[in-house]
Amino acid sequence: MHSNRRKATRILIIYTGGTVGMVVDSQSGALKPIGFREIRDNIPEIVRLGFEVDVHAFNPPLDSSNMQPAIWVDLAGIIGKKYDGYDGFVILHGSDTMAFTASALSFLLENLGKPVILTGSQLPIGEIRTDARENIITALEIAAARKGGKALVPEVCIYFDYQLFRGNRSKKYNAEKFEAFYSMNYPPLAEAGINIKYQREAIVKAPEAPLKLHSKLDNQVAVLKIFPGINAATVDAILATPGCKAVILETFGSGNASTEAWFIAALQKAIARGLIIVNITQCDGGAVELGRYETSAQLLKIGVWSGHDLTFEAALAKLMFLLAQKHSRKRLRELMETSLRGELTND
Numbered sequence: 137m138h139s140n141r142r143k144a145t146r147i148l149i150i151y152t153g154g155t156v157g158m159v160v161d162s163q164s165g166a167l168k169p170i171g172f173r174e175i176r177d178n179i180p181e182i183v184r185l186g187f188e189v190d191v192h193a194f195n196p197p198l199d200s201s202n203m204q205p206a207i208w209v210d211l212a213g214i215i216g217k218k219y220d221g222y223d224g225f226v227i228l229h230g231s232d233t234m235a236f237t238a239s240a241l242s243f244l245l246e247n248l249g250k251p252v253i254l255t256g257s258q259l260p261i262g263e264i265r266t267d268a269r270e271n272i273i274t275a276l277e278i279a280a281a282r283k284g285g286k287a288l289v290p291e292v293c294i295y296f297d298y299q300l301f302r303g304n305r306s307k308k309y310n311a312e313k314f315e316a317f318y319s320m321n322y323p324p325l326a327e328a329g330i331n332i333k334y335q336r337e338a339i340v341k342a343p344e345a346p347l348k349l350h351s352k353l354d355n356q357v358a359v360l361k362i363f364p365g366i367n368a369a370t371v372d373a374i375l376a377t378p379g380c381k382a383v384i385l386e387t388f389g390s391g392n393a394s395t396e397a398w399f400i401a402a403l404q405k406a407i408a409r410g411l412i413i414v415n416i417t418q419c420d421g422g423a424v425e426l427g428r429y430e431t432s433a434q435l436l437k438i439g440v441w442s443g444h445d446l447t448f449e450a451a452l453a454k455l456m457f458l459l460a461q462k463h464s465r466k467r468l469r470e471l472m473e474t475s476l477r478g479e480l481t482n483d
């Protein structure tokens with residue numbers, strides 16, 4: 137990038153916390169998040185990138201296991217407020233719930249025309265073998281990347297260990313490897329080697345319409361993950377969760393579940409009461425195909441919705457987003473089963 141252009145490029149880093157900025161507590165010996173200074177002091181290279189980089193730091197920073205839907209709304213609000221002043225956004229975030237945050241932001245930020253890149257690290261920035269430096273620097277490069285005056289990646293993404301993924305397709309799958317994330321049902325949007333190679337056909341086109349910021353999420357959702365031997369009391373308790381409007385049913389393989397009469401009857405009763413049940417697979421790759429087997433045909437018949445190839449994280453965020461919009465049940469189903477932000481494949 138031409139150096140004058142780089143100078144004119146403005147990126148906002150939003151530091152929420154996570155291992156990236158953690159140090160070992162001298163008393164407990166556990167990792168805990170500290171302020172942004174630790175990060176800045178350890179990456180003097182940020183200045184050498186030549187962009188104008190501002191920082192919005194959470195105080196106190198969070199371990200992402202404490203992430204909440206209200207904070208997703210706050211994060212989207214910060215981006216909405218600063219949207220015109222910056223070319224791109226880098227969110228430093230704990231890896232544990234990064235895929236949830238990325239999924240939620242993808243729905244809250246409709247018609248996004250600028251990069252929102254989440255990254256973090258498996259080892260704190262102060263550790264000699266840290267993966268934080270590469271992750272942050274390349275995330276900044278991606279957030280700044282433009283072609284013909286337009287952002288190359290106008291999406292909410294996760295950048296981790298040399299790969300850029302669509303946020304609402306990503307999953308943290310490994311707690312040990314530097315390669316902590318994958319996206320089983322959608323190709324990486326870019327891979328970083330000597331050059332950053334963008335897969336242009338996989339990246340959404342920047343929308344013509346202006347950014348539309350949403351600010352409501354409804355967390356009246358529950359999860360029923362089935363297993364061989366699950367008992368009726370457990371199923372009934374989850375389906376009868378007070379206030380619950382929708383249940384994500386995590387099924388086997390391509391959307392299959394037990395055909396036992398008590399199980400189907402429990403789901404059917406809950407649906408008749410008005411509960412929404414969305415079927416997603418426990419597999420990380422592949423999709424729900426209701427009706428492919430006898431063990432899913434019944435689910436279709438009683439009115440279970442298909443989550444297609446949604447990740448659990450995207451299904452949860454999408455339900456919270458759609459439930460907050462008070463659509464009719466019919467419309468809600470249409471929206472749930474259609475791609476809104478590239479989060480599912482349903483052709």
Ligand code: ASP
Nearest residue numbers: 154155199200230231232
């Ligand atoms: N517990 C940390 C967090 O999610 C883990 C990490 O950042 O990798 O905040």
